[in-house]
Amino acid sequence: MSEAVDHEVEAEESPDVDDPILEVDGLKKSFGGLVATDDVSIAVERGSITGLIGPNGAGKSTLFNLISGFYEPDAGQVLVGDSDVTGLPPHEIVQRGLVRTFQTPKKLEGMSVREAMLVGPQAQPGESLVPIWLSPSSVADAERANLDRAEELLQLFEIDHLATERATEVSGGQLKLIELARAIIAEPDILLLDEPVAGVNPTLARKLAGFIEELNESYGLTFFIVEHDINFIMRLSDRIVVLDRGRVLTTGSPQAVKSDSRVIDAYLGGGGP
Ligand SMILES: Nc1ncnc2c1ncn2[C@@H]1O[C@H](COP(=O)(O)OP(=O)(O)O)[C@@H](O)[C@H]1O
Ligand SMILES: [Mg+2]
Numbered sequence: 001m002s003e004a005v006d007h008e009v010e011a012e013e014s015p016d017v018d019d020p021i022l023e024v025d026g027l028k029k030s031f032g033g034l035v036a037t038d039d040v041s042i043a044v045e046r047g048s049i050t051g052l053i054g055p056n057g058a059g060k061s062t063l064f065n066l067i068s069g070f071y072e073p074d075a076g077q078v079l080v081g082d083s084d085v086t087g088l089p090p091h092e093i094v095q096r097g098l099v100r101t102f103q104t105p106k107k108l109e110g111m112s113v114r115e116a117m118l119v120g121p122q123a124q125p126g127e128s129l130v131p132i133w134l135s136p137s138s139v140a141d142a143e144r145a146n147l148d149r150a151e152e153l154l155q156l157f158e159i160d161h162l163a164t165e166r167a168t169e170v171s172g173g174q175l176k177l178i179e180l181a182r183a184i185i186a187e188p189d190i191l192l193l194d195e196p197v198a199g200v201n202p203t204l205a206r207k208l209a210g211f212i213e214e215l216n217e218s219y220g221l222t223f224f225i226v227e228h229d230i231n232f233i234m235r236l237s238d239r240i241v242v243l244d245r246g247r248v249l250t251t252g253s254p255q256a257v258k259s260d261s262r263v264i265d266a267y268l269g270g271g272g273p
Contacts, residue, residue: 020079021046021190021222022098027066027076036062038246040076044190049216049223051233051254054243055267060226061103063243064192068100069093080190097189101179101196103226108167108178113159116167117150117182146185153181157211173204180211190222191215197229205229209236234258242266 022044029037036059044050052060065071067078069090078086080096088096108116154160157177162170170178176196183191196212197205209232215221227233233240234254242249242257244266250257257263 017043017045019046020044021081022067022224023077023079024063024067025077025079027063027078028074029062029066029071030074035246037066037073040243040246040248042241042248042251044222044224045239046189046222047216047220048238049212049225049236051237051240052224052226052243053228053230053233053240053257054249057245058243058266059246060243061194062246064100064194064226067093068098068192094186094188097187098192099183099186099188099190100192101183101194103194103198105175105179111167112164113154113167113170113178114147114150114163116178117154117185118146149185150181153184157181158207173200176200176208177204177211180208184215184221188221190224193223193225193227195226195228197227197232205232212236 020043022042024040024042027037027040028035038059040059040063042063052063054060062071066073069085069088069092072087076086077084080093080098083096085093085096085098111119151160151163154163157180159174159177159181162174162178167175167178176199180193180196183193193212197208200208212223212225213236216223223236225233225236234257237254239251240254240257241251242260242263249262249266250260252260
């Protein structure tokens, strides 16, 4: 597969995934002559926090768009749990338990933060197939339940004081927390986060890392996270997948990936700084 031989992390390159919640097999996507995703195969272990890293333009956001149904692949397959979701529209993939956030959050014009929690790209009230784990009581009035859940999530992320603020008026960092809360209201089994701490100050980034760990440990929520902040993603992740020029360069523990010279070369663009 790779021309690199005798590498110290060779043994880590195909770590077993016992119970994949997400499988990507031979995924391809071109834009005109540009191959953005070139035969990518990846598995994400259920209950894990898996990081996806790689230089700018490596194809990370494209891969997220393919997995979540925002782009249609030219070839390959996407499985969420036991479901083949290849080619399904985003809202149907949400119903199968996979939700994503965007590198640049959508504008939430004309809405309060509370209203923003209740509308948008995620599952509609009552549509979700997974249990309401944040509000265990099975409430007949789905709207009321959603409102309660929105309130709980705003409290969990310590942004409940912003509920009546206009969504366009909050800071960039607060918007990231709102994005995360909006994603979780859809009750996903796996959450794809595209650069959750880009533009977020270090204090809020630490807080966000804490929330992600809490959701992972307490609720078993699986995370697949693209993040440019290497320290953030290395500290948080059980496993790291490295993309370079549309291909999987390597997969392994944060420690193994960090010391892999090919990863360092990819980040330096091959020719050094
Ligand atoms: N919708 C699109 N149309 C044309 N080219 C695209 C589109 N989306 C991504 N690309 C190209 O695909 C490559 C990978 O982009 P992207 O997935 O955004 O990389 P990353 O998120 O790793 O920085 C880039 O060369 C980018 O310009
Ligand atoms: Mg990107």
